[in-house]
Amino acid sequence: MLDSDFLNAVTANSNYLMELEPDRFLHNFHKFAGLEPKGEIYGGWEGDTIAGHSLGHYMSALALLHAQTGNVEAKTRLAYIIDELARCQQAQGDGYVAGFTRKRKDKTIVDGKEIFAEIKAGDIRSAGFDLNGCWVPFYNWHKLYAGFFDAQTYCGLESGIPVAVGLGKYIEDVFANLTDEQVQTVLDCEHGGINESFAELYARTQDNRWLVLAEKLYHKKVLSPLANGKDELANIHANTQVPKLIGLARLYELTGKSSDQKAAHFFWETVTNHHSYVIGGNADREYFFDADSIANHITEQTCEACNTYNMLKLTRHLYSWQPDAAYFDYYERAHLNHMLAQIDPATGMVTYMTPLMSGAARHHSSKFDSFWCCTGSGMETHAKHGDSIWWQGDDTLFVNLYIPSKVDWKAGQAAITMDTAYPYAGAVNLTIDKAEKAFRLAMRIPAWAGEDWTVTVNGEPTQSEKEKGYAYIQRRWKTGDKVALELPLLLRLEATPGNDNVVAILQGPMVMAADLGSSDEPWNGTAPALVGSDLIAGLVSKNADEAVYQSEGIGRPADMKFSPFYANHHRRSAVYFEKFTDAEWADAEIAYAAEQARLKDLAERSVDVMHLGEMQAERDHNLESEISYPVVYRGRNGRDARTGGFFSFDFEVAPGPLKLQASYWGEERAREFYILIDGEKVATQTLDFDKPGKFFDVVYDIPESVTKGKKKVNVRFEPKKGNTAGPVFGVLLFKPKLQSA
Structure with missing residues (x-):
């Protein structure tokens, strides 16, 4: 990666990851295995019954950081963690390894392992996030499995796979004698993508027992309606569901089962088109709501970061089956406007929610006393911003994200540098640094660009084939060739699904926000509105390089300065606006005055x-x-x-x-x-x-x-x-x- 706000996020996150101590994450793993802990347990969620979930995220983050930057210490730490987990598993003697705890009915806190004897005996007390007094144990294990797999994929560390197999045997035994109804009761508690864990374990070991277990862990209540093309998402916890669909996507890749593919596709289409905010996130108070009712849910509890982290994972799966730029139109929107908004580039701290209610402030984690789910997924998100910029097909190099970077495409025997100030400027410039054979270059043309774009090679117009949102250029490239894509970064209004009168403002892929002041200062104003017959004409550029605009005559109660939402880390923002004609605004003011009079009378x-x-x-x-x-x-x-x-x-x-x-x-x-x-x-x-x-x-x-x-x-x-x-x-x-x- 080259200089950009994405690289800044990687750097801030890298610094944070190096401040964290593996032995503090391992505290409970050591303790419950009868080994002496080497570090004091962290606070926040790590001090609660979900303890241990952060270790899996941390392992994945270290692996991704090593792959992204070559950080040697990240790989060294990861190898150490796996060795310690193997030591803990050996001390347990039965394959078990975990850090979560259990709160008994008398409120004492004990090793979470004791719940599994009860579950095996059919004593299953399952709620949304609690299983026999333990907070989401299978969700916890899903993170640990991901850590083992990422260590193998990105660092070549094979030592985690035997630990994963041993733990798999323990989990397999927990479910072995349960009826299908009892399995479903266990799955009513949030379990992350534990189905994905065993699908992936099968892929890496070719042991069919893990495929059988993966398919057994199919949560019918949620997944069956999706496989039948039914949107029954309203009022269910959002992030609980997304990993299950990632699991089905992985199972489809391994088995070809069409119902798994259909469920994953339908879920993605439904969430992105009918349940997502303009920044690409979803859910209010962590829950899905009725389709196309975004305008009713613009609150300070919107867009849990984990949801988008997982939606981007699901997007990658679907895209890999059939390249279509529409997938990366969504990916870019969420990656830029939500994921990059999540992290404070000065500290590496992240948000849980990204609030979209006018005047709301972002609240960031603390270094050692938060460890929310979104702290963990944030460690991963900001370790891999170079992921998905470039994709390869048989003879095609796809350019999906316009982020300054260099790529060494080994299969294509080519190397390319991308230089761009996008999304602040529409010019994307590629230089062919090495080319030893012919190949196709596929440039993503975002849907919002329409037909108002150009692509040239060495300054000359070139023929390109347009298909599924890509401009394909086929030629025998030479070192020094230059490709220039020009995209129109015009301001536009985008209505919320289901309500054309509530709109957001975008420049290209970038969501714009009105600045309502410092997050350190209280804000008690009313949500601003936009009034006029041509709202875009009322937004005047003040600093094109930084995408700063000023409304002139269209802002109510006053005109406002607009700038990119993601970068407003310590500012209060307005993203959504009710729009009115002048006549409609006059009526709205009358209604507002009447409501104030009613409240005054009631107060008296x-x-x-x-x-x-x-x-x-x-x-x-x-x-x-x-x-x-x-x-x-x-x-x-x-x-x-x-x-x-x-x-x-x-x-x-x-x-x-x-x-x-x-x-x-x-x-x-x-x-x-x-x-x-x-x-x-x-x-x-x-x-x-x-x-x-x-x-x-x-x-x-x-x-x-x-x-x-x-x-x-x-x-x-x-x-x-x-x-x-x-x-x-x-x-x-x-x-x-x-x-x-």
Whole structure:
């Protein structure tokens, strides 16, 4: 790779990887094998029952870093880690090797290994992320397997494969005597791409037992509808699903089973076309939602980084079956606008979510006390930005990503340098550094370029064959030949799927964002809008080299500066905008004024208000809780209570009739709970509303007998057994409006 923001990300990530200590990741592996740990365990998720998942990511990242940069220390560390894992496995004596823990019912934390005796006996307690008290153990192992395979692929380290086989025998035994129904119950807990792990183990060992196991670990509830072309993704956890489809893609490559191919294709098409944001990420609060409803889900909890990391992996599989530039139109969008946005190039720290709500700030990991799933996948993502720039066919070299780089194409006996300032400039220049035989060069022409592009060889127009988004140039190349591609980097609006009135602005592949100030400063403004009949004409270039624009006359409540979204690491941004004509904006302002008047009237009748999830408000109202958690969603703080828990707080009251108002999100599903005042049930609430994209209020009448003669009451939210109460985004006690005589 040559100088670019992508190389900057690789460098920042490389520095971070070298700061991390293998022995700290290995702490639990050593401990549970009866060996003396050599390092203190890391904090964050590594200090929780998912401990160990980061080691697999770290192994893959080291392998990718070595392949990308030639870093010798990365390979040395990887070899050491594998040797230590082999030592741990040998000490275990039965093939087992893991670092995850288990929380028992009495809340003590123990070695996670003890859950597998229960599972083998048919005692399976599976929830979305919990399996018999352990946090996603098979997901954890999937990461470890990937580490072993990447060590072999990118570093030539074969020593991890025997460890992988030994662990495979242990896992095979766990499932050996389970019924199909019991296997499905285990798979209801997030398990990553454990099917991919055994498909790949089969590919590398040619032992058919691993193919049998891979096909056995087929999660029917999710995968069967996809194989039948049905989009049933709404309200299921997004990143839980993507690795399963990567597993099916790998199985198709090994077996040719058409239903696996169909499921992978359908999932990719569905997610990229109907469930993805403009930056290429997907999901809100980690969950898929109804197709084509992006405009209802522009929040501070969008675009989990792991989802896109895995979608890019899936894209590579599908592309390898049949080259089509449409795959890399998506890949480029997500790689540039989401993955590059994730990392702080100054520190190497990464985000979990990439928020798209206007005014939201990005929150980055800490070095040694986060280790979220996205910290782990981030280690890998930013170790391999050179991956997928160039692809090879039989006699064709494909140029898929326009990132400054050099390639030594051994099979084609050629070497090429790519020089470009893309996506800030539309010129992409290739120099043939070596060419010993004829070959085809395939330049990707992005769909947004239309027909307004040119390609020349040595300054002269050249004939090229256009097919599936590529310009193919066939010739007997000579050293020093120069190819120049010119792409039109014009601004354009892109509507959200399902809502033409909510738009984003792009320059070529690059998502643009309005700058709303430093992330260090609070922002309490309203989401900006765009007003006018020709919005693109209202965006004026101020610095072409850095893609900086200024809106003139079209911004509301004021004009704004626009620049590339990905680079706004410590700025608050606006990416999506409602667009209005002048007449529509006049009506919108009237509606806004009416809503402000309503809120002013309600405030004047208020007796007390509780801002749930806010520390000072909860302290002032004597909040008490069990199995209850603060939440933040769409800029609003709230709180929920899980089954067996509650939250309660004190409210001042006033004489006479009163009403209680609670605020909820309009797309919660099948949650039932009770509201009590001083121990008396005043309401039962079921959340199963269809109010997409909205918070809504429910008002409850309070019997005067509950508050009569009192200055304060205790308000309690308590879930029905097996349910969650809330989340509740604020509670208000107020006097009803006086009725005219």
